[in-house]
Amino acid sequence: MNYKHIKKFALLGAIILAWVASHYSGIFNPYWLQVAIFIGINITLAVSLNLINGYTGQFSLGHAGFMAIGAYVSAYLSTEHSVWLFKAFGGANNLSIGVLFIFVLIAGGLAAAIAGLIVGVPSLRLKGDYLAIVTLGFGEIIRVLIQNTDTVGGPRGYSGIAGYTTLFWTYSIAALTIYIVVSLIDSTYGRGFLTVRDDEIAAEAVGINTTRYKVTAFVLGAFFAGVAGGLYGHSTTYINPSGFDFQRSIEIVIMVILGGMGSTAGVALAAIVLTLLLEYLRFVSGYQWLPEIVRRIAANRMIIYSLVLIALMLLRPQGLFGRLPRRGAVELPGGKRKQKKPAVVT
Amino acid sequence: MSSAEFVQQIINGVSLGAFYALIALGYTMVYGVLRFINFAHGDVFMLGAFSGYYLTPRIMPHFQGAWTPVGVSAVLVLTMLICAAIGILIERLAYRPLRKMPKLTVLITAIGVSLFLEYGGQFVFGADPKAFPELIVDHALEHTGVLTITTTQVAAFIVTIFLLVALTFIVKRTRLGMAMRAVSNNPTAAALMGVNIDTVVSFTFGLGSALAGAAGILYALSYPSIDPLMGLLPGVKAFVAAVLGGIGNIPGAAVGGVILGVVETFVGGSKFSTYRDAIAFALLIGILLFRPAGIFGKMQAEKV
Numbered sequence: 001m002n003y004k005h006i007k008k009f010a011l012l013g014a015i016i017l018a019w020v021a022s023h024y025s026g027i028f029n030p031y032w033l034q035v036a037i038f039i040g041i042n043i044t045l046a047v048s049l050n051l052i053n054g055y056t057g058q059f060s061l062g063h064a065g066f067m068a069i070g071a072y073v074s075a076y077l078s079t080e081h082s083v084w085l086f087k088a089f090g091g092a093n094n095l096s097i098g099v100l101f102i103f104v105l106i107a108g109g110l111a112a113a114i115a116g117l118i119v120g121v122p123s124l125r126l127k128g129d130y131l132a133i134v135t136l137g138f139g140e141i142i143r144v145l146i147q148n149t150d151t152v153g154g155p156r157g158y159s160g161i162a163g164y165t166t167l168f169w170t171y172s173i174a175a176l177t178i179y180i181v182v183s184l185i186d187s188t189y190g191r192g193f194l195t196v197r198d199d200e201i202a203a204e205a206v207g208i209n210t211t212r213y214k215v216t217a218f219v220l221g222a223f224f225a226g227v228a229g230g231l232y233g234h235s236t237t238y239i240n241p242s243g244f245d246f247q248r249s250i251e252i253v254i255m256v257i258l259g260g261m262g263s264t265a266g267v268a269l270a271a272i273v274l275t276l277l278l279e280y281l282r283f284v285s286g287y288q289w290l291p292e293i294v295r296r297i298a299a300n301r302m303i304i305y306s307l308v309l310i311a312l313m314l315l316r317p318q319g320l321f322g323r324l325p326r327r328g329a330v331e332l333p334g335g336k337r338k339q340k341k342p343a344v345v346t
Numbered sequence: 347m348s349s350a351e352f353v354q355q356i357i358n359g360v361s362l363g364a365f366y367a368l369i370a371l372g373y374t375m376v377y378g379v380l381r382f383i384n385f386a387h388g389d390v391f392m393l394g395a396f397s398g399y400y401l402t403p404r405i406m407p408h409f410q411g412a413w414t415p416v417g418v419s420a421v422l423v424l425t426m427l428i429c430a431a432i433g434i435l436i437e438r439l440a441y442r443p444l445r446k447m448p449k450l451t452v453l454i455t456a457i458g459v460s461l462f463l464e465y466g467g468q469f470v471f472g473a474d475p476k477a478f479p480e481l482i483v484d485h486a487l488e489h490t491g492v493l494t495i496t497t498t499q500v501a502a503f504i505v506t507i508f509l510l511v512a513l514t515f516i517v518k519r520t521r522l523g524m525a526m527r528a529v530s531n532n533p534t535a536a537a538l539m540g541v542n543i544d545t546v547v548s549f550t551f552g553l554g555s556a557l558a559g560a561a562g563i564l565y566a567l568s569y570p571s572i573d574p575l576m577g578l579l580p581g582v583k584a585f586v587a588a589v590l591g592g593i594g595n596i597p598g599a600a601v602g603g604v605i606l607g608v609v610e611t612f613v614g615g616s617k618f619s620t621y622r623d624a625i626a627f628a629l630l631i632g633i634l635l636f637r638p639a640g641i642f643g644k645m646q647a648e649k650v
């Protein structure tokens with residue numbers, strides 16, 4: 001059985017497993033159920049950002065903006081427009097909810113994808129630091145725009161969203177995202193993303209349309225972030241622009257960096273680890289027997305995140321599963337060669 | 347808008363621009379020497395404000411009455427020294443070990459340092475906004491007719507001009523300044539000429555951070571509510587100002603700061619006032635699309 005079929009079976013298996021888990025989700029502790037849903041959403045976010053940051057080398061710091069658009073668009077559609085859809089399917093039953101949910105999630109994703117297009121095009125000529133700041137700026141602009149839009153609640157947030165998100169939806173979508181991204185990157189067309197990351201000038205020189213790849217990466221990454229945002233909104237039932245700020249973007253970026261930019265397995269794992277770490281820290285901050293200062297640090301997850309980030313860059317910049325740039329193996333300070341030259345050039 | 351309002355807005359804009367200029371100078375100097383955007387620079391600005399917050403009640407009681415200006419200067423100078431030390435420390439601990447690593451790694455580290463300063467500040471100082479003490483009593487000057495010019499505006503303006511002149515003197519007339527320019531131009535050749543790169547880099551960071559610290563105090567005088575997250579937005583805007591003027595170019599940073607301050611003030615006074623903060627980003631995108639080298643930058647063709 002070759003690789004292609006394994007992936008399809010894995011996807012199908014994941015969806016079935018998710019459906020089963022969702023069906024019996026009543027036996028799970030509701031707190032851990034919610035955590036599991038967040039893990040699934042974060043996996044989708046991390047994998048989608050990895051497409052932009054890791055595989056295409058475009059350092060984007062505004063991913064929360066795409067998530068926000070997806071969340072708001074899907075929330076607005078599902079609360080305002082559910083009535084006629086339900087009438088068409090004869091009431092709010094499983095089928096009609098399912099159809100509605102797919103519809104609003106895709107709509108949210110498409111809206112986010114359009115935003116991805118708007119962000120991607122000006123970013124074409126930018127590299128490194130400038131790209132980071134511009135994407136940061138876009139994320140903030142999106143947030144400010146939402147904050148100024150009263151139809152979706154503005155700074156007061158948008159409440160009363162129906163809680164359609166289940167384990168099934170979350171993990172099916174996460175699995176689908178992983179499947180699409182991995183299939184894309186492994187394809188002949190998908191190699192183009194990696195070349196844009198590795199050496200843009202060489203890529204242009206051999207005829208790769210770097211513009212198209214960069215924009216595609218942004219659009220696709222934004223689409224999945226938007227879908228994840230929709231899942232998020234329909235899980236927490238209340239969204240607020242300040243929940244999609246730079247801090248949120250950084251959290252997703254940290255998942256990608258920890259996992260290793262350019263490794264889908266790594267970032268998925270990192271998403272799981274970091275979400276669980278967050279919950280663990282919540283517990284730690286409740287342990288009365290720990291000294292006050294440890295508890296306070298644990299309660300402030302951004303301090304931990306920032307130290308993790310700095311330590312990661314100083315000690316293991318490639319993250320868990322990533323690889324340092326291959327072009328002329330990097331001579332790290334200390335004179336050690338951190339990367340073995342392959343015996344055969346692959 | 348009447349001409350008096352227009353001039354008033356210009357005055358306010360230049361006043362705001364002075365803060366951005368001081369911070370932008372730090373960005374531009376570090377970029378000139380290291381080709382690296384110090385993401386954490388805005389947070390040094392915040393630390394400057396907090397230094398002032400904690401120093402003022404301890405220093406000012408000793409300098410009452412006619413001695414007040416001396417006290418104010420003491421607070422300012424001490425803050426600048428503290429911030430310079432912080433900047434040098436950050437460079438030593440977080441950036442120097444990564445000097446040979448790909449740019450992305452250092453950028454991520456800078457983001458990490460920035461977050462650490464912000465949320466560490468929340469942890470140490472408390473997340474709630476604090477009231478900055480009145481170092482200079484803020485009131486409008488008399489005899490200015492229809493215009494309103496406050497003492498803090500005048501003080502900020504004078505200090506900024508003084509610091510700008512001092513900086514230009516250091517960069518143009520001292521050996522260290524010459525070393526900075528040399529490293530900015532060609533680090534390898536400078537090293538071959540006997541310039542100690544580490545010293546120059548530390549000095550640059552120290553200088554830039556001192557300016558940011560001064561900006562922090564001046565800003566807190568005009569907008570007396572300080573909190574640990576206050577550095578993020580001005581930091582990014584100052585970056586925009588630096589890019590606007592041509593990153594790596596010192597007079598450019600000053601000019602860029604003033605332009606940004608004026609534009610932002612006019613937008614803030616217009617009907618688009620809620621988009622005040624977004625205008626900086628819009629300017630950035632515009633500049634990067636149409637003239638990425640900035641106003642004073644050289645348009646360099648990318649060598650392949």
